[in-house]
Amino acid sequence: MVRDVLVFVLILLVIFSILGLLAYAIIQRNIILAVAALFLGGFLFLAWTTDMLLRLKEYERAVVFRLGRFVGVRGPGWIFIIPYLEEYRIVDLRVQTVDVPKQEVVTKDNIVLYVDAVIYLQVVDPKAAVLNVDDYKRASQLFVQAKIRDLIGNMTLDEVIGNVKELNEMIHRDLAKLAKAWGVEVVSVQIQDLDIPEGIRRAMHDMMIAEKEKMATIHRAEARKIELEAIKEATQDMNERVLLYFYLEALKKLAEGRATKIIYPLELSSLAQAISKQIGGVVPAEKIEEDLKKYEDVLKKVLGSGK
DSSP states (O other): OHHHHHHHHHHHHHHHHHHHHHHHHHHHHOHHHHHHHHHHHHHHHHHHHHHOOOEETEEEEEEEEETTTEEEOOOOOEEEEEEEEEEEEEEOSOEEEEEEEEEEOTTTTSOOEEEEEEEEEEOHHHHHHHHOSSSSHHHHHHHHHHHHHHHHHHHHHHHHHHTTTHHHHHHHHHHHHGGGGTTEEEEEEEEEEEEHHHHHHHHHHHHHHHHHHHHHHHHHHHHHHHHHHHHHHHHTTTOHHHHHHHHHHHHHHHHTTTOOOOOOOHHHHHHHHHHHHTOOOOHHHHHHHHHHOOOOOOOHHHHTTOO
């Protein structure tokens, strides 16, 4: 506020000074002084009403035309533009972000996707950026939109999801070739979002869960197979006494933590004989009964029963 007031006061002082100088020149009939006063007043008027004096920042350049013809690139700092004869266009040399609006794209397997992207551009040749293209930002945006439709339209959904990085690189490469003639460097092109329909997303999720369960089932089956093969290999050299020992150990585990008696099973001899048959040997029932009676006291101690 204070600054604006000071500038306004300064302008008024300059105007009154010029008017006073012109009045003095007329009174003194000094033509040279009058012309100088008029020239100074006209200069200040043009400087105020036109862009005769421009101050460009370090990252700005002015592409200047005189009577419609290109005459050069000026800046940074203060530059002079001849009023009504020259015109200019300012170019920003910083990296600029161009948003590519979300668009509907149909994949090769007829899945509708909504895809958006972002482009990072930087002007390296202000002259080419003005003379060779009307609007390099808009041109880049439209090119990327068309390229996304072309590439994704020839890919399935799974291919699109698994090759986003490759898509970015292809779009970047093709846009860079085109933008080189515009005096523009393509810093990066990134697909920001792949909006997959909710139904397709759920189906993909269910398929992934089913695949995980399938793999888990296969791993469990393989583990069981290895276990059975190990048991088979371990039991190849077992005799009836070893089998009887393992059976007694099993009865012991059944009796752990229980206060009740374990009844000596009448079918033990039949079971032992059946097991012996499975491993390739046949043990007479009388022999098994004799062995069981021999270990009867041991069995009672193991099971914790006094009877």
